[in-house]
Amino acid sequence: MDESVAGFWQKLLSGINWDFAAGDIAAFAALVIWLWALWPVAEIRQLLTTPNKQTQILIATIALTGLWLLNANVNAGIHVHFLGLVVLMLMFGWRLASIIALLPTLFFAIFVFKQPADFAIYALLGVCLPIFGCFILYSQMFKYLPHHLFIYIFCGGFLNGFVSILVHVLAWALWLLITTDYTWQFLSANYLVIIPLLAFPEALLNGMAITLLVVYRPDWLYDYSDRTYLWRK
Template identity: 50%
Template structure:
């Protein structure tokens, strides 16, 4: 076990560049802006929520660890960001996913300084997009259980992983020497193949939670989606 950690430590690339520092500063500013004061207060007095939060972060990292590396900086894996957003709210989910992002940067990317960029571009901004899309669906579409599951979870997660891949591609174009042709051929063209299973995963999980544990969802209410018809 000790040899494993020594090998891992020696394999880490600790080099950094100006873009990494800018990402770190922007990431810190973002966290200050979205600090979930009310959610943290609720978290302190809710042991069940704390258990779900820790369990959720563990499951998320397990999903991210099932990674198909096609390039040292181009990775394909499930995200489940929409499920986290629907369970914990996007602000609390932003902070909960710091640990999986850090572990992903250390164990998969093997570039600790990439943590800030990946957490900001690959997690925080797609989470915010997922919330905005869910918010628009809630206000513009009828309050129906099918719409909650299909639009809020299934379609939302498919578009969220697409946004994740587009943002990460943009970051790599600006901060690395990877050619655009390589990003398109080896990464973006795979997006349609990843969108459906990502949507299916999130949609099925949210469906099961709605049926068996609706109280686990952040703002779901039977009165809103089932009773007032």
């Protein structure tokens, strides 16, 4: 039994490249600056005194990590998986969601990418940027569209899920174009072409999850209120 466990960990850790280049250090610095700029002081203080919220974060982190493990490795540096970031954003707000997603990102960089040096840039382009983009869309939706439950679920969940994949894939494709030998034609044929195949299921996944949360756990959603979306004005 001990030998099998040791073999499992040896296989899991084998092939991990721990080399860091100057660009990787710069990406870490940029990530630190971004996290410093968005650091949610009030949410962190509330989290430290709210066991229920800690449990929600634990569940969300495990679920997100499991979702990302359903990953297809197309080519070196090109990985295809669902994100689930919109649900995270609507549960905890975009600031805290950006921080929570760092642990699954670190796990993904080490054990799937096997390139820990890619953690910072993947966190910035593959996680933080899509979350921020979805937050912008969500805030404009709340500002200009009627406060209706259908709008909250469809735009906040379904549409934002589509946008999260779009931003994620485009940002990562641009990074690969700049830092690798991949041409735009190659990326278009082997990576960008999967956007519709990923975006619509991602939209459905997030929309269904938000629908279930609205029905069964509305208190788990960051700023959802029956008074806002259901009560007659």
